[in-house]
Every structure is written in C-alpha cells, then in structure tokens.
Amino acid sequence: MDDLTIPHAASCAIRWGNMFRRWWRNARTRGQLARMSTHTLNDIGLTQEAARREAARPFWSG
Numbered sequence: 001m002d003d004l005t006i007p008h009a010a011s012c013a014i015r016w017g018n019m020f021r022r023w024w025r026n027a028r029t030r031g032q033l034a035r036m037s038t039h040t041l042n043d044i045g046l047t048q049e050a051a052r053r054e055a056a057r058p059f060w061s062g
Helices: 005-035 038-043 048-056
Strands: none
Touching: 005 048, 038 048
16 A cells, blocks of 8 residues: 555545534534524624525535
8 A cells, every 4th residue: 555545545534524514613603693683693793684694605605
C-alpha cells in the first residue's frame, strides 16, 4: 500500500466530516432562527424578513 494513501484518506474523511458537521449546524440554527419570536429577533438585531430569508436557505448554502 502506498504510504500517501492513508494520510490522504484520513484528510478526505476529516474534510467530509467537517462539511457534514457544518451542514448539520446550518440546518439546526436556521430551524432555531425560524422559530424565534419577533422580540428575540429584535434583541439580536434581525428583522423578521431577514430571519425568514436566512431560515429559508438550504443547509448546504454557507
């Protein structure tokens, strides 16, 4: 087996893991954002429209 194969495979696995973790975080936080009250949105400086737009973005969109 080539010595570069294992480190390359590990590097790919780490990148894929990071990508899935980012997607999971995006889906979770956008769902939370969609459920926030107007009062909470105002507290964090977002309008309902801005929150709606962000929550509607697909999870894979950075």
